[in-house]
Amino acid sequence: MSPVVKVVRPARRLRGTVEPPGDKSISHRAAILNALAQGRAAVDNFLRGADCLATLRCLRLLGVPWRWQGPGSLVVEGVGLDGLSEPPAPLDCRNSGTTVRLLAGVLAGQPFFSVLTGDASLRQRPMGRIAGPLREMGAQVWGRRGGELAPLAVLGRRPLRALEYRLPVASAQVKSCLLLAGLYADGETRLREPGPSRDHTERMLQAMGVEVRAEDGWLSLRSPSSGLRPLSLRVPGDFSAAAFWMVAAAIHPDAEVRLVGVGVNPTRTGLLDALRLMGADIRLSNETTSGGEPVADIAVRSSSLRGIEVDGEMVPRLIDEVPLLALAACFAHGETVVRGARELRVKESDRLRATARELGRLGADIEELDDGLRIRGGIRLQGCRVRSYGDHRLAMMLAVAGLMATGETVIGNAGAVLVSYPEFWGELERLASGS
Numbered sequence: 001m002s003p004v005v006k007v008v009r010p011a012r013r014l015r016g017t018v019e020p021p022g023d024k025s026i027s028h029r030a031a032i033l034n035a036l037a038q039g040r041a042a043v044d045n046f047l048r049g050a051d052c053l054a055t056l057r058c059l060r061l062l063g064v065p066w067r068w069q070g071p072g073s074l075v076v077e078g079v080g081l082d083g084l085s086e087p088p089a090p091l092d093c094r095n096s097g098t099t100v101r102l103l104a105g106v107l108a109g110q111p112f113f114s115v116l117t118g119d120a121s122l123r124q125r126p127m128g129r130i131a132g133p134l135r136e137m138g139a140q141v142w143g144r145r146g147g148e149l150a151p152l153a154v155l156g157r158r159p160l161r162a163l164e165y166r167l168p169v170a171s172a173q174v175k176s177c178l179l180l181a182g183l184y185a186d187g188e189t190r191l192r193e194p195g196p197s198r199d200h201t202e203r204m205l206q207a208m209g210v211e212v213r214a215e216d217g218w219l220s221l222r223s224p225s226s227g228l229r230p231l232s233l234r235v236p237g238d239f240s241a242a243a244f245w246m247v248a249a250a251i252h253p254d255a256e257v258r259l260v261g262v263g264v265n266p267t268r269t270g271l272l273d274a275l276r277l278m279g280a281d282i283r284l285s286n287e288t289t290s291g292g293e294p295v296a297d298i299a300v301r302s303s304s305l306r307g308i309e310v311d312g313e314m315v316p317r318l319i320d321e322v323p324l325l326a327l328a329a330c331f332a333h334g335e336t337v338v339r340g341a342r343e344l345r346v347k348e349s350d351r352l353r354a355t356a357r358e359l360g361r362l363g364a365d366i367e368e369l370d371d372g373l374r375i376r377g378g379i380r381l382q383g384c385r386v387r388s389y390g391d392h393r394l395a396m397m398l399a400v401a402g403l404m405a406t407g408e409t410v411i412g413n414a415g416a417v418l419v420s421y422p423e424f425w426g427e428l429e430r431l432a433s434g435s
């Protein structure tokens with residue numbers, strides 16, 4: 001990732017309309033699932049961020065033809081469940097946990113050998129959580145530290161054994177990995193999560209003609225006898241990208257921001273609920289659906305916030321937004337406590353530590369807890385030099401902090417935003433200039 005340094009200065013006001021880029025999670029799934037479908041699909045508003053481009057490159061190495069039909073308009077020529085071929089080189093997933101975990105599920109069902117690797121951050125992230133259950137299904141999976149860390153090598157098997165499995169953590173990546181492996185299993189795959197993680201894979205599989213049943217807290221799926229139908233769709237705007245502007249507008253004293261075409265799947269909108277509980281002025285309009293996903297416009301204006309406590313089922317619904325919630329809490333009256341968020345330690349960076357350290361550097365009253373954060377609001381932030389740890393979400397959260405801090409906030413390794421939001425810096429300038 002490019003070692004760009006960005007300087008952010010306080011904005012006098014924030015005004016404007018933003019169309020956030022295509023959803024990262026849905027873009028990955030649209031590429032992978034359509035690759036396994038029987039025939040051609042057109043995917044509009046596909047996110048051209050580094051993570052999703054990594055998925056596309058891996059699919060090409062697996063023999064899946066795809067091409068751009070225009071900016072953000074992708075055509076995938078699905079090869080069918082049985083049509084992938086052995087990759088001639090390691091599959092480089094770069095910084096993308098979604099790529100490595102979802103592809104591992106697919107590769108577990110292929111009668112060939114493949115290697116999955118990624119950048120230094122990805123090679124530190126836990127893979128035992130997929131290696132274990134995939135082995136139970138009959139795939140051979142090797143990796144550093146007994147399969148705990150990538151590079152991973154997978155020798156798949158077909159059919160896999162159907163699995164009944166309780167996920168130890170709520171994780172859409174693990175759930176999706178096992179649902180994809182379930183497409184190659186000889187019976188019913190049954191999964192149970194401790195909490196509700198994002199359900200994009202289930203929705204997309206359903207839209208492609210695969211029955212995914214949800215009953216008594218269990219998800220179940222069988223290999224479809226007639227394969228997957230290609231699904232052409234427009235990818236909704238990414239709620240996690242819109243979230244930066246939602247928080248910016250809520251905490252800024254002179255702000256009015258409209259976000260259009262944003263995915264508002266309830267398994268993703270925990271931050272919206274949390275901000276509303278804090279007293280934020282957020283309005284939804286133009287509610288519709290796209291590709292089986294709810295979409296809406298979101299208007300946010302300057303708000304007076306109060307601290308809240310966040311725990312339990314809310315946490316997986318705002319898992320990627322905890323650093324932003326911590327920033328919002330710095331501008332709230334009273335104390336905010338987030339608990340049950342230990343998963344943040346194994347994201348692109350240790351986001352609990354990084355958030356506490358970097359907001360702390362800016363002067364915030366923030367404490368790192370074992371499984372969360374405690375923030376006391378009402379202290380003015382002061383610009384200084386901060387680090388992104390090469391983590392896209394950290395870089396963007398710190399940039400929003402910079403809009404509110406006094407003086408200059410200098411963000412190291414700011415090029416990390418290319419992972420999920422290539423237009424981020426341009427949008428920030430535009431909103432801050434009030435156009």
Ligand code: S3P
Nearest residue numbers: 025098170171172173174319320
């Ligand atoms: C994602 C799932 C989440 C999230 C990540 C994207 C996905 O990770 O943090 O940014 O696309 O499935 P986990 O499933 O590991 O919680």
